[in-house]
Amino acid sequence: MGKINFKDQKIWITGASSGIGLAMAHSLAKVGAYLVISGRRQELLRSLKEDLIGLGSPGVDVVAFDLEHSAEVEAAVQEVRQLWGAPDILILSGGLSQRSLVIETELKVYRRLMEVDYMANVALSKAFLPQWQKDNRxxxxxxxxxxxxxPTPYRSGYAAAKHALHGYFESLRAEHAHLKINIICPGFIHTQVSVNALTGDNSALGQMDRAQAEGMKAEVFTRKALRVIKANRALSLIGGKKVWGVHLYTFMPSIL
Ligand SMILES: NC(=O)c1ccc[n+]([C@@H]2O[C@H](COP(=O)([O-])OP(=O)(O)OC[C@H]3O[C@@H](n4cnc5c(N)ncnc54)[C@H](OP(=O)(O)O)[C@@H]3O)[C@@H](O)[C@H]2O)c1
Incomplete structure (x- = not known):
């Protein structure tokens, strides 16, 4: 299978208003991809659209919506269907983390994390399956x-939602041989993720963790992630030394 060239590909990126999604949007604009950029912040996305066209994208559309609300997710899908039928590549970067112990976390936080980090991604990807199947792509x-x-302390709901993504998308891959599915697992990346992370009462943490402040630059992560996408790798772990924690847990869980 030949490597993917992003030029003229129609790529929908969620979470494009910040961090990893934003860095991906910049890089993909530079190589000439058509983009739909999503997040909740419409005004920010509108100004980003101009930047992306300036960087070289031949066409950028803004579809602002909230991943937490299924009616908005469905409306966003309809907008993208009207634009493109189905995207060539759907990049699911929109997400929300957590910083709270289980004992101090209200159930509504778990529900919100599940909607934003898991259910919305199921809905977005599932919406295009019939078209992709028809086109064999x-x-x-x-x-x-x-x-x-x-497993990670202070992130029980976030960890559960992210684990759920693996179960769902790996099963989807087993059902649809024509689909390319790349699951990419970042370690600590320097973005707003900890600032926006939910605490036990559903409010945002509002501060940058040291690990994120000292983490990999989103641009460096994106360079590596785009190589993974081009090579169509099923699973990749990108995140410096923390990656070894995953290997240790896989082979010697009691030590971790
Ligand atoms: N940074 C890290 O260390 C790290 C590590 C592992 C995994 N990740 C994952 O990387 C992905 C991107 O996060 P990031 O690090 O780039 O964090 P970020 O800077 O906080 O960006 C998060 C993005 O998700 C969007 N988003 C959040 N809640 C949303 C909602 N309810 N509806 C629609 N969009 C929403 C935000 O857009 P709006 O605010 O405009 O809605 C923003 O564009 C997430 O899935 C995160 O779990 C990050």
């Missing part, structure tokens, strides 16, 4: 987390 990139592979 389809490519989904899931930005999971190393926390999708290993």
């Amino acid at each position: 389809g490519h989904i990139v899931i930005i999971s987390s190393l926390v999708g592979k290993i």
Whole structure:
């Protein structure tokens, strides 16, 4: 199978207003991809659209919506269907983390994390399956987390949602041989993820963790992630030394 060339590909990126999704949008614009960029912040996305066209994208559309609300997810799908039928590549980077112990976390936080980090991604990817099957194509990139592979304190709901993504997308891959599905697990990346992370009462943490502040630059992560997508790798762990924690947990869980 030949490597993917992103030029003129129609790529829908969720979470494009910040961090990893934003860095991906920049890189893909530079190589001439058509983009739909999503997040909740419409004004920000509108100004980003101009930047992306300036960088070289031949066409950018903004579809702003909230991953937490299924009616908005469905409406966003309809907008993209009207634009393109189905995207060539769907990059699922929109997401929300957590910083709270189980004992202090309200159930609504677990429900919200499940909607945003898991259910919305199921709905978005499932919506295009019939068209992709008809065309014998389809490519989904899931930005999971190393926390999708290993248990992590303060992130129980986030870890559960990310683990669920692996179960769902690996099963989907087993059912649809024509689909390219790349699950990418970042370690600590320097983005707003900890600032936006939910605490036990459903409010945002509002501060940058040291691990994120000292983490890999989103641009460096994106360079590596785009190589993974081009090579159509099923699963990849990108995140410096923390990746070894996953290997240790896989082979010697009691030590971790
Ligand atoms: N940074 C890390 O260390 C790290 C590590 C492992 C995995 N990840 C994963 O990487 C992905 C991207 O996160 P990031 O690090 O780039 O964090 P970020 O800077 O906080 O960006 C998160 C993105 O998700 C969007 N988003 C959040 N909640 C949303 C909602 N309810 N509806 C629609 N969009 C929503 C945000 O857009 P709006 O605010 O405009 O809605 C934003 O564009 C996430 O799935 C995260 O779990 C990150």
